[in-house]
Amino acid sequence: MTPQALKKEKPAVRQPQERPQKSGKRSPSGGKPQRGSLKEKPVQELREHIVEVISDSGEGAQRCGQSMASIAARMGNGIWTVEIIPAEIQPPARSIAGGSGNRVRLASDRVTNGGDEAELVVAFNEQVLLGRIHAHELSPGCTILIENKWRDDDDAEIVAAYTRTIGELEESGYDIQEIPMERECLKYVADPKRGKNMFVLGMLCSIYSLDMQIAREQVAFIFAKKDQNIIDNNIQLLEAGFDWAEANLTFKYCIPPSPMTEPQIVVNGNVSLGLGIMASGMEVCAMYPITPATSVSHYLSEVFETVGGVVHQAEDEIAACAFAIGASYAGKCAVTITSGPGLALKQETIGLAVMAEIPLVVVDVQRGGPSTGLPTKTEQGDLLFACFGGHGDNPKVVMAVSDIEDCFYSMITARKIAETFNTVVVVLTDASLASAQQPFPRPVISEDWMAPPVDQSEISAGLVPYDWDHRTGLARRFIPGQPGGMHCLTGLAHDRKSCVAYDSDTNQDGMQHRSLKLAALQKTLKTPPVFGDSEGDLLIVSWGSTKGAVEEAVTRLQDDGHKVSSLHLRFIQPMPSGIKDVLKGFKHVMTVEGNWSDNLDHEIIDEENRRYSELAWLLRARFLVDVDCWTEVRGRPIKPGSVVRAAHQRLQRKE
Amino acid sequence: MSMPIAECALRLLEEEHPIDDYKGRVPRWCTGCGDNAILAAVQRLCRDEQLAPEKTVFVSGIGCSSRFPHYMNTYGFHGLHGRAMPVAQGIKMRRPDLHVFVVTGDGDCCSIGTAHWIHALRYNMNMTVLMHDNGIYGLTKNQASPTSPQGLKSKTTPSGTLLEPINPVSVSLGIRNASFVAQAVDWIPDMLYDIIEAAFHHKGFSFVRILQRCPEFLPGRFDEWVKDPSRMLLLNHDDGVKVRPELGKVYQNLEQHDPSDRNRAREIASTYHPMPVGVLYRNQEMPCYEDLRKPDRLYTPDVIKSVLEKEFDQFTIHPAA
Ligand SMILES: Cc1ncc(C[n+]2csc(CCOP(=O)(O)OP(=O)(O)O)c2C)c(N)n1
Ligand code: SF4
Ligand SMILES: [Mg+2]
Numbered sequence: 018m019t020p021q022a023l024k025k026e027k028p029a030v031r032q033p034q035e036r037p038q039k040s041g042k043r044s045p046s047g048g049k050p051q052r053g054s055l056k057e058k059p060v061q062e063l064r065e066h067i068v069e070v071i072s073d074s075g076e077g078a079q080r081c082g083q084s085m086a087s088i089a090a091r092m093g094n095g096i097w098t099v100e101i102i103p104a105e106i107q108p109p110a111r112s113i114a115g116g117s118g119n120r121v122r123l124a125s126d127r128v129t130n131g132g133d134e135a136e137l138v139v140a141f142n143e144q145v146l147l148g149r150i151h152a153h154e155l156s157p158g159c160t161i162l163i164e165n166k167w168r169d170d171d172d173a174e175i176v177a178a179y180t181r182t183i184g185e186l187e188e189s190g191y192d193i194q195e196i197p198m199e200r201e202c203l204k205y206v207a208d209p210k211r212g213k214n215m216f217v218l219g220m221l222c223s224i225y226s227l228d229m230q231i232a233r234e235q236v237a238f239i240f241a242k243k244d245q246n247i248i249d250n251n252i253q254l255l256e257a258g259f260d261w262a263e264a265n266l267t268f269k270y271c272i273p274p275s276p277m278t279e280p281q282i283v284v285n286g287n288v289s290l291g292l293g294i295m296a297s298g299m300e301v302c303a304m305y306p307i308t309p310a311t312s313v314s315h316y317l318s319e320v321f322e323t324v325g326g327v328v329h330q331a332e333d334e335i336a337a338c339a340f341a342i343g344a345s346y347a348g349k350c351a352v353t354i355t356s357g358p359g360l361a362l363k364q365e366t367i368g369l370a371v372m373a374e375i376p377l378v379v380v381d382v383q384r385g386g387p388s389t390g391l392p393t394k395t396e397q398g399d400l401l402f403a404c405f406g407g408h409g410d411n412p413k414v415v416m417a418v419s420d421i422e423d424c425f426y427s428m429i430t431a432r433k434i435a436e437t438f439n440t441v442v443v444v445l446t447d448a449s450l451a452s453a454q455q456p457f458p459r460p461v462i463s464e465d466w467m468a469p470p471v472d473q474s475e476i477s478a479g480l481v482p483y484d485w486d487h488r489t490g491l492a493r494r495f496i497p498g499q500p501g502g503m504h505c506l507t508g509l510a511h512d513r514k515s516c517v518a519y520d521s522d523t524n525q526d527g528m529q530h531r532s533l534k535l536a537a538l539q540k541t542l543k544t545p546p547v548f549g550d551s552e553g554d555l556l557i558v559s560w561g562s563t564k565g566a567v568e569e570a571v572t573r574l575q576d577d578g579h580k581v582s583s584l585h586l587r588f589i590q591p592m593p594s595g596i597k598d599v600l601k602g603f604k605h606v607m608t609v610e611g612n613w614s615d616n617l618d619h620e621i622i623d624e625e626n627r628r629y630s631e632l633a634w635l636l637r638a639r640f641l642v643d644v645d646c647w648t649e650v651r652g653r654p655i656k657p658g659s660v661v662r663a664a665h666q667r668l669q670r671k672e
Numbered sequence: 673m674s675m676p677i678a679e680c681a682l683r684l685l686e687e688e689h690p691i692d693d694y695k696g697r698v699p700r701w702c703t704g705c706g707d708n709a710i711l712a713a714v715q716r717l718c719r720d721e722q723l724a725p726e727k728t729v730f731v732s733g734i735g736c737s738s739r740f741p742h743y744m745n746t747y748g749f750h751g752l753h754g755r756a757m758p759v760a761q762g763i764k765m766r767r768p769d770l771h772v773f774v775v776t777g778d779g780d781c782c783s784i785g786t787a788h789w790i791h792a793l794r795y796n797m798n799m800t801v802l803m804h805d806n807g808i809y810g811l812t813k814n815q816a817s818p819t820s821p822q823g824l825k826s827k828t829t830p831s832g833t834l835l836e837p838i839n840p841v842s843v844s845l846g847i848r849n850a851s852f853v854a855q856a857v858d859w860i861p862d863m864l865y866d867i868i869e870a871a872f873h874h875k876g877f878s879f880v881r882i883l884q885r886c887p888e889f890l891p892g893r894f895d896e897w898v899k900d901p902s903r904m905l906l907l908n909h910d911d912g913v914k915v916r917p918e919l920g921k922v923y924q925n926l927e928q929h930d931p932s933d934r935n936r937a938r939e940i941a942s943t944y945h946p947m948p949v950g951v952l953y954r955n956q957e958m959p960c961y962e963d964l965r966k967p968d969r970l971y972t973p974d975v976i977k978s979v980l981e982k983e984f985d986q987f988t989i990h991p992a993a
Contacts, residue, residue, distance in 0.1 A: 091989040277991040284987045295980055300766060300971050324979045325971035327765065332791040336758035339751070339788075343731075343762020346749060347770065351762065369752050459988050462980055464973045497747040497763070497770055500726045505696065505741045505748030508734075516697070517742065 060226060060269045065095075065124035067132045068225075070217060071149060072141035073110045074103050074117040077214030081139075082119020083454070084239060085221050088231050089121070090283050090456050093274030095128040096121060097565075098285075099654060100452035101149075102393045111175070116145030120154075123225065123272050128455065129420065129565025133658040135159060137224070139217050141198070142167060143182040150186075152653070158190040160268075162220070164213075165195035194266065196220075201261055205253050215251045219258025226271040229259060280459040286424045286450035290380060291316040293428030294352055295324055296460070298467030299378065301351035303329045303340040308392045309448040310356045310382035334359035338366035338379070345376050346506065348471030348496040350432055352378040357386045357399050360406070360443075367441050368407040369508045371531065374483070374492065376435035378428070383447040383561075385652050394652030395448035397561050397611035400631035403443045404590045410528055412535045413441040415590040419564035422457035423587075424450060429466045436468065438534045439494050445589075447611070449654040450562045476502035483513045483527075490533030535591045542588050544595030547602075549575060549582030555668055556603035557583040558644070559610070560632055563655050567609050570660035581664055589635070597640040607645040607667050608632045609660050614648040691719040696745045706858030706884035707737055707804060713865045714773070714802070715744070717872060728771045731760040733785060735777035735811045737804035737884070754785030757792040757801070764797050765962050771872075772799040778819040779809045782840055793847040795961040796877045802868065803840060803879065806886035807893055814889040821893075840881045841941040841952060845934065851876035851958035853937070854912075854951045857883040859898050860923070863906065863949055866913045870951055876958055883947075897947045901925075907940070907950025915950075 070085070072078035079100060086096045099120040108115025122132040134156035140146035140163045149155050167179035187193050202209035202216050215236060222232045233252050240248045284292065290313045294302060302321065304314045318328045331337035334355055341351035355363065360381045370377040383399045385391025403415045414434055418427045424446060431442040476495060482504045484492045495502035504515040510527060512518040547556075548568050559567040564585045574581040584599055586592065600606050614630035615622045629637065630646035637644045647663035649655055694715045701707045718728065728746035732738035734753035741748025747770075751759050756774050764772045781789050781803045792801070808826065809815040816826040816833045819840065823832040844853045852874040856867040864882065871878035885894055897903050901922050907929040908915040915926055925946055929936060931954035940948045969975050 087989075093991070277989070280988045280990050282984060282987045283989055288987075292980065292983060295976055295983075298971075298973070298976065301762070303762065320979065320983060322967055323969065324976045325967040325969045327965050327967065329761075329765065329965075331758060332787050335755060336788055336791070339755045339758035340762035340765070342751075343749075343759040344765055345762075346759070347729075347763040347767045349766045365752055366755065369755075373751075456989065459984055462977050464977070467973050467976060497729050497767070498726055500724075503725050503745055503747050505730075505744070505750055507742070507748075507750040508752055509750070 058267060058269050060271050063270050063272050065122065065128070065132075066137065066225070066270060066272060067120065067122045067135045068221065069101070069118060069120045069135040069138040069149060069154070070214075070221075071101060071116045071118035071138065071145045072214070073145060074108055074115060076117075076141050076210065078118035078139075078141065078217075080239065081214035081218045081221075082121050084218055084232075084235050085225075085227070086119070086121045086123075086454060087283060088222065088227050088235050089123050089225070089272075089274070090281065091231050091235075092228055093277040094272055095124040095126050095275075096455065097128040097131050098122075098454040099131040099449065102452070104391075104393050111142050111144040113144050113148040113151065116148040118145070125273050125275055130569060130657060131449075131453070131654050133656045138162070139221070140164070141213070143179050147182060154653075158192060160192045160194065161186065162194045162196055164198045166197065166199045168195070201257060202254060205257055206250060212251060212254045215254040216258035216261075219255040219260075220262040220266075222255070223259045223262035224266065224268070224270060226269060229256070281456035282459050283454055283456045284421065285452050285454045286418075286421050286446060287313040287382065287452070288316045289421050289424035290354075290428060290446065291320070293425040295321065295326065296425070296462060296466050297429040297432035298350070299352050299428070299432050300326050300349040300468070301329065301341060301344040302326065302354060303331055303337040303344070303351060304354045305331050305334045305337045305359060307334075307356045307359050309384055309451040310354045310359070310380065312451065313354050313380070313382070334362040335366060338363040338377075342366060342370050342375050342377055345370075346497070348498070350376055350378070350436055350468050352380060352428070352432075354380040354382070356382050356384045357402075358389065360399060360402065364407045367413065368409065368411050370441045371407070371411050371413050372508050373506045374439040374494070374531070375506075376439055376494075377441045378431045378435050379441060379443045381443060381445050382451050383445060385650065391652045393448065395562070395611060395654060396650055396652065397445075397447060397563070397631070398613070398650070399445060400560070400589060400612070401634065403445055404635070410532065412532045413443060413590070414438070414535065414538065414588075415443045415445065416588050417445040417561040417586070418450065419561060419585060419587065420457075421450065421453065421455040425457075425460060432468065434538065438491065438538055440531075440534055445561055447562050471498070472496055473498045475500045481513045482506070482515045483511065483530075485513065485526075485530035488533075489537035490530035491537065492530075539591035539593065542591065542593035544593050544599070545584060545586060547582050547584055547599055550580065551582070551599065552602040553580030553582050554603065555579070555581045555605045555607060555664055556600060557581065557660065557664065558586065558600075558606060558608045558632060558636065559583060560586045560589060561611075563609055563611060566655050566657045567660055569657040570664065573657065573661055574664055579664070579668065581668075586632070589632070592635075592639065596636075597642065600636070600640055600642045600644070605645065605667055606636070606642060607647055607663070608636065609655065609663065610646065610648045611650065611655055612648055613650055614646045689719060689722055689725070691715055693725060694718040694745055696741075696743045696748070699743045700739065701736060702888045704885065704887040705736070706806065706882075706886070707740070709858040709861055709864065710802060710804060710882055710884065711740060711743055713861060713868055716865060717868055718744075718746070720869075721872065723771055727769060728773070729760075729763055730773045730775060731756045731763065732775040733777070733780035735780050735804075735809070736886075737775055737777040737806075737810070738780060740775040754780050754783070755788065756780065757785065757788040760799055761792065761795060761797050761961075764799055765965070768798075768962060774799055774801040776801065776803050777810070778803065778805040778807060778817045778840070782818045782838060782843075790843075790847060792877055793844055793850045793879065796849050796851050796958050797961050798875050798877070800868070800871045800878045801880060803881045804884040805840065805881050806884045806890060807837070808886055808889045810886050810889060824890075826889075839941065842938065844879050844881075845938050845941055845953055849958055850879070850953065851955045852878035852951070853941075853953040854878070854880045855883070855941075855949055856880055857894070857897070857904075857947070857949055858885055859894070860904075860919065860949065862916055862919060863913070866916070867949075867951065870913050874954060875956065876960055903946050905940070905946035905948045907948060907952065909951070912951030912954060
């Protein structure tokens, strides 16, 4: 059979009733001129590739992308996945804004971020594809595999839109491969709309030379809760997609995996947080649903009770935080999980926990703000709010997670700090980490991670509830049930006995000791390592989810001979010592962040009115160093390429 | 740990708590403030029930009434305006061994904390709630509250409030899951005691609205009832509170009210003339949230470890063999 792949003629008749026909399985179908003969299809070896699968919401592109990533990860490839999420629950079909799917960055080695523009995209219709092109997510001229059934749709407008778009894209240099996805699927299933994603998965397995046995296992795993015939059916579609691509596509890649040496966990950031919460020994999670934080609670709700924990969905964020505080006060360390709007509502209760010195872990999965902002998209806009939100002096710990593994371990660290220092620990993560997947070594569980049992021992006579240590500000906590520890905790200014006290000395004293606790914690923190040389022309400082992209950009810049390094901060408040010395080693210092900053290029912006990015404000204030910033609030993870460009601009600017 | 019986008895004797064991700081309420009577009733109850002070927690919000926990020698949590109930829920959730009381005001409960109040009724967690309803904001010095009578002149309503007050008892009875709703007044101390006692013994969320006099800002507010016992209606029932015979002599308006009769409870609640006092509604069958959410496993490192390993298994990819 000469595969007449990629021919443009439309089939004369649509054949919706077509049934599986084993012999005609590889019937040629529409497309465009081939790039080479299929017989000696060369396998091109790549270090890495970025692929996107995009469809209308509900067509399964997300599952397809996730599965592909899992298969590659199991083979030992480095992966990073980014969910492409429409803002609406049921966006209209075939709409530019309604695309749903997944980006998968595959590599031979470990991947730390979603990368730059995609190099291959599978689109279920041309509108969702346009959405990605408009968002500048696809590299110019990249390969586009698109469902071609729109070419002979009953609706003339759809046909026109499709043909016009394809024509234009071809003209702009994209490599378009039109593929009869549904028509092929119809050979195996009655409703090709469902299952098409498995066909695509099979195609991708062929394109990237993925192991089909692992792919079959993955499909069986996805449908594990379903009947065997459903599993069989989907495996059939997977194989059909694979065979079709083998027979009809002219290109094939291989990204040689590096052999895995230890077992890895593949989860997204929010599931990682959930696992970390369990591992930390926290017993209560109180929350109110808010995107993109809720999925932590979805996951926890499934498993937390099996370890004896509880997820409480409160009536609002204030109640959720107050509930967590109550649980913690009673000795059961608690976490409350939210996003920006919820963090705003929790401020007064957080202040109470700070004032009364009740341990509390608050997770803020940041999304675009202010107000309802960009509910499903990522931003790093809550840093200063987390540090300084709340009225009065509110010394609390703020830390930021940088990758999926960090989501897990940060929960353990946060619980420990909260209970050691009897204070609030805010952990910042964001929408991009929430749904991104990256394998990390399977943790070896340690009992040291977990909370000790509630202290119910007797309090000896003479001890008082706020017996502040003059050096560290620390005091032992009295927990209800402890004989002899009775006192009335209060959010009012209070003395060491927890008596309401309005006199000037007592207030000064209380503030002093609550503040000292941060200094005491700071003494235990290590200076974060510099990525690259400790001297040079430019230091990029980052926090949170941008770590991977920044370090990748710095590597590229260094490879090009630039004297650029980076510094990533995990603890923002307090900030470890030694940072000023690091900053001083560089001619220029610039933060890269996903929040707002004014651009000096604007005609009315200058040094005196410029609003800096959040970390830049902090660094400037603390270290009296001229810290510049480059930021972006496009609702998506910052790309390494953008950081490279920003660094070049900074290096070129005189002064 | 075993202990010789004699020593055990000695211990028990030793641990007999006199009322002073429950007295905390000296109350700072105004003379004649109804809060004093409520405090006295509660301290008596703790003594009579011999509650272990270390196992008892009073949670409050902010207001004159919310100073209450400072005046008890138990654990106390004097938190934020309006937020006592969710704090109390968090405390109770995993500490069923603790006796939890909530003290709140009409502003605290029926204004800033309304959402929590409604939902607390719904959660039906086992705790006793004393809502000190003086019909005014006391601590902040004389602003109208949601329960202020229509026309009340206050600092924020110099020409009188325009709206009808809300009726906290009727509102509570509107929640399907409400399991104990009562009304008490500070000027009939025995009845107040008996109602709080019934509330304490009810397993579930016991909501007691207590009409509380604020001589500082609303002198005479409840005079029409205080001075004329015939304008009071005492609810009597074996399943609620039995009106003491000596009270019956003064308060002759009694009604046999079966607290399981929600419809009648609603009718009774809807009027202030006469002013009903007693247990309006009680449903012992209503499940408590903390019981519904009770784990079937203890939270121990071993359990956590085994579950975590299972979860990890599900997400683990292994090096190729
Ligand atoms: C968030 C917040 N808003 C307002 C206040 C001020 N404030 C304190 S107590 C109170 C009202 C108290 O009235 P109520 O709850 O009826 O208690 P009472 O003093 O009458 O016992 C107000 C408005 C506060 N403490 N916190
Ligand atoms: S102001 Fe009113 S409520 Fe407050 S203490 Fe005085 S009398 Fe009592
Ligand atoms: Mg009041």
